[in-house]
Amino acid sequence: MNVSEAIKQRRSVRAYLDKPVDPDLIKTIFLQAQDSASNCNTQPWHVVVVSGAVRDKIEQAMVSDIMSGKEPTPYFTPGDQGLKDEYRKRQIACAISLYDAMDIKYEEKDKRQQLMLRNWQFFGAPYAAFFSMPKTMSEINAVDMGIYLQSIMLLLTENGLASCPQGALAMYTDAVQEMANIPENHAIMFGLSFGYPDEQNQINQFEVGREELSQCVEFLA
Numbered sequence: 144m145n146v147s148e149a150i151k152q153r154r155s156v157r158a159y160l161d162k163p164v165d166p167d168l169i170k171t172i173f174l175q176a177q178d179s180a181s182n183c184n185t186q187p188w189h190v191v192v193v194s195g196a197v198r199d200k201i202e203q204a205m206v207s208d209i210m211s212g213k214e215p216t217p218y219f220t221p222g223d224q225g226l227k228d229e230y231r232k233r234q235i236a237c238a239i240s241l242y243d244a245m246d247i248k249y250e251e252k253d254k255r256q257q258l259m260l261r262n263w264q265f266f267g268a269p270y271a272a273f274f275s276m277p278k279t280m281s282e283i284n285a286v287d288m289g290i291y292l293q294s295i296m297l298l299l300t301e302n303g304l305a306s307c308p309q310g311a312l313a314m315y316t317d318a319v320q321e322m323a324n325i326p327e328n329h330a331i332m333f334g335l336s337f338g339y340p341d342e343q344n345q346i347n348q349f350e351v352g353r354e355e356l357s358q359c360v361e362f363l364a
């Protein structure tokens with residue numbers, strides 16, 4: 144698979160098979176992603192990959208926090224705050240595509256909340272990764288985090304695996320911070336659930352589109 148194919152094939156997958164991944168393959172993917180570019184080669188990323196009992200304990204802790212009505216405490220500003228104009232429209236269109244795929248009407252708040260909760264259950268993925276960077280860092284370093292995330296996602300795709308990047312996994316992090324051994328001076332920016340995709344699952348039957356190129360890129364000469 145070449146880079147163009149991996150970019151085309153990657154999509155956010157929200158249901159997984161209960162099938163283990165060779166631990167050496169996971170290590171290789173993270174080793175290869177170390178070659179990602181970063182500002183002044185600072186490599187601000189720190190990642191904790193969880194599976195098995197640790198993954199399950201973190202899921203339980205996050206779900207229990209949410210069910211008890213705990214307020215989210217993201218350290219970095221969540222990307223969906225204060226969206227306006229075309230960005231808000233795209234956000235709504237994305238959510239509607241997901242609800243449509245699951246036959247959920249907007250008025251069915253309970254069902255929407257159950258679907259939202261799947262985020263903190265890692266969408267059933269056997270693996271989750273928490274990506275943190277030092278709290279003192281800023282936007283330019285967040286760029287590095289995104290570049291690194293894309294490397295990981297494309298490498299997973301190349302190896303027949305799937306993933307879902309999740310800002311949601313940076314929202315209820317009190318328990319995670321300790322259980323996942325996140326460095327004290329770091330804050331979680333996003334998470335990534337991954338594993339072998341459950342291709343037949345209803346939730347994986349939709350694709351969100353993209354804007355026309357001319358809406359996003361200009362070529363001047």
Ligand SMILES: Cc1cc2nc3c(=O)[nH]c(=O)nc-3n(C[C@H](O)[C@H](O)[C@H](O)COP(=O)(O)O)c2cc1C
Nearest residue numbers: 153154155156237262307308309310311312333351
């Ligand atoms: C930084 C980041 C955070 C995201 N957070 C979430 C999330 O919390 N939950 C979720 O279901 N999808 C999340 N997504 C996935 C986006 O919704 C998805 O990338 C977008 O709709 C485009 O769809 P595609 O990835 O299938 O191409 C996130 C994506 C990125 C890059």
